[in-house]
Amino acid sequence: MLEVTGFTKRFRGVAALDNVDFSLNEGEVHALLGENGAGKSTLINLIAGTFPWAEGVYRINGRTITSLTPHVAQEIGIAAVFQEFSLVPDLTVVENIFLGREQSSGLFLKRKQMRQAAVELLDSLGFHLPLDENVAFLSRAQKQMVEIAKALRMSPKVLILDEPTASLTDGEAEKLFNAVALLKARGVGIIYVSHRMSEIRNLSDRVTVLRGGKKIGTVVTAEISDEGLIEMMVGRPVEQLFPKIEHKPGPVRLEVRDLTTEKRSVIGASFTARAGEVVGLAGLVGCGRSELCRAVFGLEVVETGAIMLDDKAVERPTPTSMLAANVCYFPADRGSEGLALARSARENATMSSLDLPELSSGPVLKFWRENETIKTPLANLALRPMAPERKASAFSGGNQQKLMLARGLMKPFEVYLFDEPTVGIDVGAKADVYNLIKSLVEAGACVVVSTSELPELINLASRVYVMHEGKVVAELAKHELSEAQVLSHYFGGHA
Template sequence: MDSDTDVNRTEPLLALRGISKRFAGVRALDRVDLDVRAGELHVLFGENGAGKSTLINVVSGTFPADEGTFHFGGEEIRHLTPQRARAIGISPVFQEFSLVPSLTVEENLFLGREVSNGGVLLAREMRKRATALIDELGFDLDPSQRVDDLSRAHQQMAEIAKALLGRVRLLILDEPTASLTERETGRLFELIARLKRQNVGLIYVSHRMREIRALADRVTVLRDGRHIRTLEAASSTDGELVELMTGRKIDLLFPAITHQPDKVMVDVENLTLADGSVRDVNFYAQAGEITGIAGLVGCGKSELIRAIYGLAPIASGVVRLDGLPYEFPAPRRSLKHGVAYFPANRIAEGLALSRPIRENASMTALDLPAFARFGMLRQAAERVTITGIMERLQLRPPNIERTAGALSGGNRQKVMLGRALTRELTVFLFDEPSVGIDVGAKLEVYEFMKRLVEAGAAVIVVSSELPEVLALSNRLYVMHNGRIAAELKGAEKTEQNVLASFFRDHLTAEVA
């Protein structure tokens, strides 16, 4: 993890001027300027589709700019490739991991830069260097473990370690905390502070205001592929950043929701899952309200709603839907019972990225007569229905024949929400609904939930974002180590009480 400590602080480490990039006639970047100084953390801020991903792909050599100039360390750089970027000290950590699942952590770290002598791999030397780096980073990571056996959080750690193996002058982090626990996030922040002291420049992409406040020196706002403004983080307000990002004033991030709790729609009694991630949980959700589940990554909150939908095997306990026992839950049966699930990982579980928006939005309704007759798809009816749904959800652009993979995170979430409008549903399970989407898209998702609740649906929201789950929910469960640590409502529903539930449960466990 070497760094360049002799960089001239008056000259930017990275200087981009007039960078433009087109894809299939669409202008993803339009004459963008960006400076990053050595020892600075520079946040890229913008809605999904604003050009952030395209810009960091240009910086890391994934694809070339169509026009503009690129200077790094005072030298003009042309014909940049990912290999050359790494060689000159530019290391990216993307949201979509570049690890090979069938290889170990250490094999991934040294892939393409193996240590050898006379054509013989020096496995012991690579193990030693991998262990030293992971220890230095403070990550709880086993170098000999296969990547496909790791949790997403540990894969994120492996990706960061891979980026820091060698001489790093500019580190690019794209939503790096999305999969990390609070403790792991703290470790990452300590690492960032250390890198800054070593004069490493950082480009940091995040939608999380608290992270921007904690880390940023400067913030560059992008909108519609254009550079809107670069601001000093210390002298800018959250409202100012959001207004620059969206082009409009946003007074309230969370809508006022009228909760009118009615009958119990989901009732879970003494639920324990086969993998032990949830143990002896009692939980219920009513029609006409949002029931929140808060907790750190890995606490069992996601596994709980996955079990209700039929995606995680149940060892013991009872699930009831609308007062009736629901044995052997399965996704197809859950849909027929009026239950919808929206996974946190839209890429792996939510969408078929190579298929059109139309097919992705209709796939949960193909058993309905409106969409199919005698086993044959009624394509004209499908097209009319999905077009109407996507217009209601303000999909931009509204072309339902585009592939889901071509969409931004916010629009991908809208396609998944569209499925809920294709059939009669009464229970909605949201797992990390705002992960990877910008403020504007979050507002639209929250408004969607508001409409569902006020129409009498039962909505369950699982979230690691405390402000989100506190603001949206009428009742809030706190989970810790697979168990319910607290149920909070009314005036009890505060950030302090949620955090106290984490620590109280943790201390009790330690004493026991």
């Protein structure tokens, strides 16, 4: 139904996409796979008409398209959900879903019908959302669901999803997969971008792999192994993804005692983390491990319990006081909690460390200093392109994640809290992040990693705490760490 050939897109003369062919059949899920910056988002932006294209041929249902605006794309039945959302924070869920489609009679006249249509749409997807709440008050996962509903409001023929599960809980992702299956059965063609191999495996019929803006190949998913796909992606056989970490557990740096948050997302949780070790927090997305990290960093209201640093209770943790106490936190949601997208990469990387003596001298910031200081962390994380003055928004999704991580490397902290550190990051860059964690721990830092990726826990952690419904239900020592062992506690059975 859709066929593009010779698609090329340049940014200031540099080809982000270079002579790429791509096709999509009716009722097909066609996955796009590639390292960060490979050109996936660029390709789908061209297909959806959000980027104008200068070179290439675009055919849909036998018709050749000569120019495409987002509006025309909508009319021919192409809908997209991008990595960065396009919702209006001050409008409600219903208003956002129908934004731009209010028909001639106007937004307010059709309120009732719109609400009814929204209810039906969300029901058919199995999404539960507060319809009359302003979008500003929704979680990232809820916003993602609004975006998906918005894309589906006019029964598209082609649906484009760019890393749709990056911020969904496991239950919500399951609903999305059901919706994908439903649409596929109705004959909708779906372009699906993801860094998660399991999703590509379970959902897609074909996979197209991009590398450095070029198409490496299109393969039938069932006919290729994960290793084969990764090799196409990175251009060489995969070496070892996980470094060997030398854990030398020292004194307890961070201790959480019987902690309960006001919202009850964490209930009576206790754990310790020592200098020189990686402590893993495991459990389903939504089990409370994110909130536990947030609470330690002063971002959740604590009702009872204690947070201790080096045996001293922290009275009222706030991000400022925790940073001052050498605790650094990396949120899972780089968009709304992590980055200032309109600011440069340099500014983003230095944001939480501007109090460093070597960076500031009175009110005047020494820009040249700042530039020197960020070079190493950005190089260690292999930021691509290495362009510190470029706006954060002009980096690919995975490279934005690296910008956020660079922040914690600007000065030596003692405790690092990572929440889903590799969300949206490609295989090559994952190895960079793991090596980063290794170097921090071996230099004596205390590292806490909350993640939904089991291999990360098993390969990086010296001990793992498993959470379920807000409670810590198990503590596993290094020799007990296997996927089966960790998983057996996921549903709280063995507490």
